[in-house]
Amino acid sequence: MEYRYGDMKRACLFLDRDGVINRRPDPERYVRSTKQFILIPEILDVLHLAKAREYPVVVVTNQRGIAIGSMSQLDVDEIHNMLRTLLAKEGLALLDILVCPHDDNQHPWRKPNPGMLIEAAKRHDLDLQRSWMVGDHLTDVYAGKAAGCQTILVDHDDPEGAADFIAHGIAEVTQILFQHLESCEEPLG
Numbered sequence: 001m002e003y004r005y006g007d008m009k010r011a012c013l014f015l016d017r018d019g020v021i022n023r024r025p026d027p028e029r030y031v032r033s034t035k036q037f038i039l040i041p042e043i044l045d046v047l048h049l050a051k052a053r054e055y056p057v058v059v060v061t062n063q064r065g066i067a068i069g070s071m072s073q074l075d076v077d078e079i080h081n082m083l084r085t086l087l088a089k090e091g092l093a094l095l096d097i098l099v100c101p102h103d104d105n106q107h108p109w110r111k112p113n114p115g116m117l118i119e120a121a122k123r124h125d126l127d128l129q130r131s132w133m134v135g136d137h138l139t140d141v142y143a144g145k146a147a148g149c150q151t152i153l154v155d156h157d158d159p160e161g162a163a164d165f166i167a168h169g170i171a172e173v174t175q176i177l178f179q180h181l182e183s184c185e186e187p188l189g
């Protein structure tokens with residue numbers, strides 16, 4: 001059997017951060033410190049499923065609070081270090097976390113632009129066409145679609161039907177992914 005370079009590419013699960021992995025701070029617009037970072041417990045089921053199906057997980061998050069001075073890159077790094085530690089205790093890991101610190105909507109990394117997903121695909125040799133993007137805003141869906149991914153929109157209206165799937169709560173994300181992520185198991189018989 002002949003293997004081509006393309007055969008090595010892995011499908012990936014892209015996750016938005018605020019509103020998917022952790023609760024959005026209300027009424028504040030940014031999670032500025034580890035104290036404000038509250039994990040959504042149901043996301044652990046999503047991550048365990050991704051692990052079982054051998055889908056690496058990459059977080060792609062807009063954090064314009066860095067550009068406008070609400071927080072520093074160090075604050076964000078600290079939050080992500082805590083997240084990784086927390087997940088490690090559950091036997092879980094993230095392949096990568098990409099942060100867009102820019103305020104400029106034209107920046108290729110700032111969702112709805114797909115730059116972070118494309119960068120992750122380059123870094124880790126990911127197959128975007130077989131990958132999934134989960135987010136709680138239409139900008140996440142647009143970024144995912146622009147990158148060629150399947151998309152799940154969580155707890156948000158979708159008047160134009162932009163998303164491939166709508167989930168009410170993170171538990172429904174697990175249900176959708178359970179049905180649709182490719183299985184790593186060998187077929188029986």
Ligand SMILES: [Mg+2]
Pocket residue numbers: 016017018019020135136137
């Ligand atoms: Mg979000």
